[in-house]
Ligand SMILES: O=P(O)(O)OC[C@H]1O[C@](O)(COP(=O)(O)O)[C@@H](O)[C@@H]1O
């Protein structure tokens with residue numbers, strides 16, 4: 001046990017921490033997270049969790065665990081103050097508790113391509129005060145969230161909870177989530193980037209130029225060597241960046257259907273941005289702040305760049321460079337050279 005004492009329950013009860021409706025909701029989310037951690041850890045002993053069982057309204061293939069997780073969350077949240085439930089796995093927002101005061105958007109199972117290969121996967125959630133309709137409740141900028149969080153089902157099951165004033169990390173042990181940190185801060189100086197490099201040829205020029213300069217290391221304009229990671233689970237990348245810094249990019253690209261990248265604004269990018277900003281980092285679509293974007297569709301996608309503030313600002317700077325500076329033939333990034 002670390003010097004920090006207490007469980008998620010005692011954190012939620014702590015004076016002034018979170019409102020009662022939010023505390024009840026987070027307790028239900030944690031209950032399902034614990035159940036899912038058990039299901040996931042027994043892997044094939046629970047049947048083929050990565051088996052394809054259909055497609056969601058957005059055209060993404062659904063795995064068995066995507067559907068199981070969505071159903072467990074919807075069931076556990078039904079008696080809580082959650083009025084509106086919006087899930088990656090459902091076409092529209094649905095009413096759970098008509099008397100409820102909250103609206104919850106969720107990616108029940110993030111990193112689905114990793115289910116069968118025993119690599120970290122997770123859950124991402126976002127909470128707003130409910131409005132009259134599902135549409136009004138979720139079609140609003142992410143800066144209006146009252147809480148957000150994620151779970152990583154990995155070597156440790158980790159629960160991250162961000163409220164307007166706090167950011168806390170809990171680890172599951174013997175049926176309880178124990179507080180292990182309440183001062184997470186993304187390190188300011190880091191040299192690790194994460195991007196799916198197989199899409200290099202499809203990226204816009206500013207993104208290619210940024211990655212070229214990371215790879216050029218101490219021979220490039222920034223004069224610093226970089227390391228690279230790609231887990232293909234947004235939760236795991238977020239947790240690594242929260243712990244040791246770095247930058248994550250899922251840009252728009254030229255493949256069909258990727259004109260706004262791959263990740264969804266409401267239940268992936270906005271909650272991750274809320275958490276990242278709470279930890280002193282930045283999250284943008286490459287140019288603009290994620291938390292200022294207003295979705296016009298529940299399953300809307302957006303490019304996502306987040307992590308150490310200075311590196312995220314650097315990506316923005318590449319978008320402002322003149323064409324001659326980012327040209328693959330002539331660009332020397334003379335404006336940046338140290
Ligand atoms: O396979 P790609 O294109 O690298 O995409 C990986 C990304 O897709 C995701 O798996 C999308 O999330 P879902 O698994 O919830 O659909 C992210 O977790 C991850 O960052």
Ligand SMILES: [Mg+2]
Nearest residue numbers: 107110111268
């Ligand atoms: Mg996801």
Ligand SMILES: [Mg+2]
Nearest residue numbers: 088107109110
């Ligand atoms: Mg998912």
